[in-house]
Amino acid sequence: MNIKELEKKANEIRKDVVKMLLEAKSGHSAGSLGMADVFTALYFGDIMKYDSKKLDWEERDRVVLSNAHICPVWYATMAHAGYFSIKELKTLRKLGSNLQGHPDRFKLPGIETSGGSLGQGLSIACGMAYSFNKLDKKDNWVWALTSDGEHDEGQMWEAAMFAGKNKLFNITQIMDRNNIQIDGYTEDVMPLEPLREKYEAFNWHVLDVDGHNIEEIIDACNKSKAIFEKPTLIIAHTIPGKGVDFIEWEYSWHGKAPCAEEAEKALDCLRTLDGKIKSEHK
């Protein structure tokens, strides 16, 4: 896919996120919309090794979504990537659904690890990366998706130390730096900056990208694969709720789903957006 097509794909994924959340009547809108470009880049930008029809393929890369509450965007991306039907997206959060409120690896094949409690995913990614790199001498790559807010958890820094100590270069962490969490702006709730310097002090290589510029995201992901003897953190600067004007930057939308009227307005926004996200942001 060329960049234009990728941007269109991200827009389709955003629309599905809105429809899913409307149907579910609950869920996390802001983070899911904000990460649509990153997920699109990962799954459709020729970055990751995966085969949605061969889930136990040994050479596949691993994805760990640590801030698991934004799984609607992951589910939508996976459906577009052929893991399951797009129709199934409507079952999100319903009784008996494969699409649990937070991902369950037994219900949804293709998910590598169940999760939901913040702060744990980076450690799990470290275990995977250690196993591939140190024990089995294999090339599998581990993509750890995290949020800025979950860096309030001490365990994130335990994991950061562990990855630095063991030079786990086969981890790329992509942090959703959207500056919000449930109670407000991250820097008000618990200041995180300077994130770059903190991670560098933990022996990570750090890249900053515009989290809505798919070209930049792909470029950074490829660069991360060339970094020698250091894990890489890509700080993806995103706008929470990106693409839907009345959700953007509103931390009240962190854990909320749109009602029918709001969803209609959101879909309207997205219909007229088509491919504009990058140019608008630059």
Add this chain to the structure above:
Amino acid sequence: MEKLKVNINKIMNLSKDLYNKEKLEQKPTRDGYGYGLVELGKKNENIVVLGADLTGSTRCDWFKKEFPDRFIQVGIAEQNMICVAVGLALSGKVPFASTYSVFCPGRNWDQIRISVAYNKVNVKFTGAHAGVSVGADGATHQGLEDIAITRCLPNITVLAPCDMIETQKATIAAGEMQGPVYLRFAREATPVFTTNKTPFEIGKAKVFREGKDASIIACGPTVHEALLAANELEKEGISVEVVNNHTIKPIDEKTIIETAKKTGAVVTAEDHQIMGGMGSAVAEVLGKNQPTPIEMIGVQDRFGESGETDELMKEFGLIAVNIKEAVKKVIKRK
């Protein structure tokens, strides 16, 4: 009666000096973990051990010496340790995350709940230094709640072996089964009264001594105190059955119901809080299936404290003489 006792000992192959505490070798259960890990490591190259700056006192250093490439030092970071273990397990390894029970499952319980239990991964985690028997370190380092907080989690197997040899067997059995396992063991040397020939199977409680007036259901090194109590009581004409209930989850309902049916009175005994512990698990089984009077030996809703192990076991009422009293009391309630 004498004949009956001899028969069961033959099947269980317990030490011939079972009731002679002076003659029995004294070894800490954690040694069994150390031996078990090395044995497992030789058999299976996927066995990996994680340590959190307590490598020596959990006996992981024995594994580390044999297999340095398969030992992972995580530092004093139990939350990270257990989740790194999860990642290793998801990549086909069989990790043993090892530290004290107050830290694991104490400090990292949420990680165990979500990333281990809900995720149903093949992670083994151990709580060394469980019980007031830890001694001089005092309350902060005496794990008294670990059984309660692990057995309430779906998918987890909870084991509390009774001596060094059984701990070795439990470690190996844990490494050979699929799924999350919590292994509890103690710091102090305690009598080694089982033998290599004593049967061990996860999920199967074992009758170590037969009797008809009351049953003692115990786990961990307290099983030996229970046997001593039963032996003393026999001299007073009271016939007591002793069950080694090493698997707290999944609990062996059948054996527990059978012994309760047979004797009509039960004493549970463990070096753990009474609330939520092994005795509570037994009470849940009996209350539902075979209502029976129960007396419980364990820590009675208080924290531990510093002292010599022997002094503490006496102070907290966890020794044979306390068990004896409980048996007499429960028989009166029949």
